Amino acid sequence: MSLTKQLALFMDVVQQGSFTKAAALHDMDNSLLSKQVKKLEAELGVQLLNRSTRSFSLTSAGEEILEQTQNLMETLTQIQNIADSYQSEPKGIIRITSGIYFGQEYLQPVVTAFMKRYPDVKVTLNLDDKLTDIITDHFDLAFRVGKLTESNLIAKKIAKTHFAIVASEAFIAEHGMPTTPEELVQLPAVVYSNGNVSLDQMRLTEVPHGEQYKNYQMRGNYHISDVRSLMSAVQSGIGYAMVDLFNLDQPIADTKLVPLLTDYGLSTMDTGIYAVYPHRKQTLLVSEFIKAVQEYIGTPPFWLNHLPDYKHLYK
Numbered sequence: 001m002s003l004t005k006q007l008a009l010f011m012d013v014v015q016q017g018s019f020t021k022a023a024a025l026h027d028m029d030n031s032l033l034s035k036q037v038k039k040l041e042a043e044l045g046v047q048l049l050n051r052s053t054r055s056f057s058l059t060s061a062g063e064e065i066l067e068q069t070q071n072l073m074e075t076l077t078q079i080q081n082i083a084d085s086y087q088s089e090p091k092g093i094i095r096i097t098s099g100i101y102f103g104q105e106y107l108q109p110v111v112t113a114f115m116k117r118y119p120d121v122k123v124t125l126n127l128d129d130k131l132t133d134i135i136t137d138h139f140d141l142a143f144r145v146g147k148l149t150e151s152n153l154i155a156k157k158i159a160k161t162h163f164a165i166v167a168s169e170a171f172i173a174e175h176g177m178p179t180t181p182e183e184l185v186q187l188p189a190v191v192y193s194n195g196n197v198s199l200d201q202m203r204l205t206e207v208p209h210g211e212q213y214k215n216y217q218m219r220g221n222y223h224i225s226d227v228r229s230l231m232s233a234v235q236s237g238i239g240y241a242m243v244d245l246f247n248l249d250q251p252i253a254d255t256k257l258v259p260l261l262t263d264y265g266l267s268t269m270d271t272g273i274y275a276v277y278p279h280r281k282q283t284l285l286v287s288e289f290i291k292a293v294q295e296y297i298g299t300p301p302f303w304l305n306h307l308p309d310y311k312h313l314y315k
Contacts, residue, residue, distance in 0.1 A: 004076070006040040007069045009033060010048060014058065014066055015136045025138070077279060084283040091120035094285050097134060098143040101227035102273075103127040105249060107143065110296050114289060121285065129194045129225060135278050141286050142276040143293075145244070146197070147269065158294050159273040159301045162245040162310060165202065165260040170237035172258060181206075181216045184261060190239040191220035192230055198223070202242050203267035209315065213267055218242070231255075242266075246273070248306040259307060266314035 012022040013033070023033040041048050048062035058066060084092070098107055103125060111123050126132065126139070134142045134153070148155055165184070178184040181204045191200045200218045205211065222239055224230045227247050234241045235255060248255065275290045282290075297303075304310050 001036055001039075003040070003043065004072070006036050006043075007065075008073060009036050010040055011066060011069045011073065013037060013049075013056075014062075019056075074279075081279060081283050084285060089120075090118045090285040090288045092283075092285055093122045093124065094141065094289060095124045095126070095139045096141045096143070096289070097126040097128065097132045097137070097139045099129050099145055099227075100127045102143055102145055102246070106246070106297055107293065110289070110292050113296075114292050118288075131195075134276065140277065140283070141289065144274045144276050145246075146271050148272075148274060148276070153276050153278055155274040155276045156290060157272045158275050158290070159246070159297060159299075161268045161271040161273065162301075162304060163242055163266050163268055164245060164262075164307055164310075164314065165240060165242050165266065166234060166252070166257045167240035167260055168235050168237045169256050169258060171234075171240060174237065178260060181214070181261065181264065184240065185216045185218055187219065188221040188239040189218040190222045190224065190230055190233045190241040191218060192225070192227070192241075193220075193223035194225040199242065203269055204261065205265035208263040210265060213265065245303045245307055245310070246301065248303055251306050251308075259313065262313040264314065 009022065009026070012025055013019055016022040016025060019030055019033055019037075023030045026033070037049065044061075044065070046061040046065075047059050048065060049056045050059055096107065096111075104127065107125065111125060115121055115123060132139065132142065134140075142153075143158075144155070145161070175187050178187065181202070185202075189200070191198060193200070198220075200220045200223075202216045202218060203213050204216055206214050220239075222233060224233060230241060231243070231247060233239065234243075235257060240260060252259070275293065277286055307313070
């Protein structure tokens with residue numbers, strides 16, 4: 001095994017926090033990984049890790065060599081990116097991560113068409129609603145929905161967020177049609193909640209077509225971490241919900257859902273849909289895949305048509 005590969009394994013052990021996780025990342029045996037790190041130490045003539053039965057820590061030499069290894073890996077990535085940019089068409093492996101619903105509904109069709117168009121491309125698509133560290137977990141591209149917090153990554157906005165407040169016809173028949181935010185928040189709500197993310201607040205104007213916004217706390221009787229289940233719960237009539245229109249996979253008339261408080265301004269709270277990647281210099285493979293996703297969803301995105309005349313609502 002080359003010195004570069006051994007250094008990469010050493011770096012992954014430290015970043016993952018364990019030999020077991022790093023070995024799983026490379027689909028290799030734990031004992032083999034440990035032997036490679038020991039060989040690296042023997043070749044360099046210094047000890048990189050202080051090991052105990054359950055943990056390890058970096059030596060002083062290990063800390064310095066880890067820093068230079070990270071610089072080396074970044075340089076090698078940049079070299080590969082430059083080479084890739086001169087290719088006539090995408091090829092190679094692209095590792096993508098996304099939230100479950102967005103990945104199933106909008107990325108999977110793009111992946112299918114992309115792989116048929118470029119047969120030399122291999123795709124790994126990881127769907128997880130928990131935030132993935134794309135650098136540590138070695139992803140080339142992530143799709144994020146919401147407010148960006150990872151300042152060390154490069155982001156391209158591929159769509160604006162477009163919120164609506166919706167409830168089923170049965171819910172309205174039972175509770176009546178709310179006419180103000182104050183009336184609405186007294187009613188039971190279905191709230192998307194996953195880990196540290198809980199979308200249990202709405203920012204609406206205080207009066208119809210007003211300019212002053214106010215935060216309103218939803219009475220979330222039902223918290224749920226899956227978008228499809230959330231939409232199903234709203235359709236069943238157990239509560240209203242604030243949703244992004246990309247959550248509608250069909251025209252709202254076909255769902256028996258009704259938009260609420262459409263004459264009030266509804267803030268998107270600085271959220272968006274982003275393609276996120278670790279390096280400013282994209283490979284041809286990454287840039288072409290982002291372009292394919294953008295073309296598939298459209299500008300503006302096609303899901304706006306699921307709520308007719310949306311451009312005049314929530315203003």
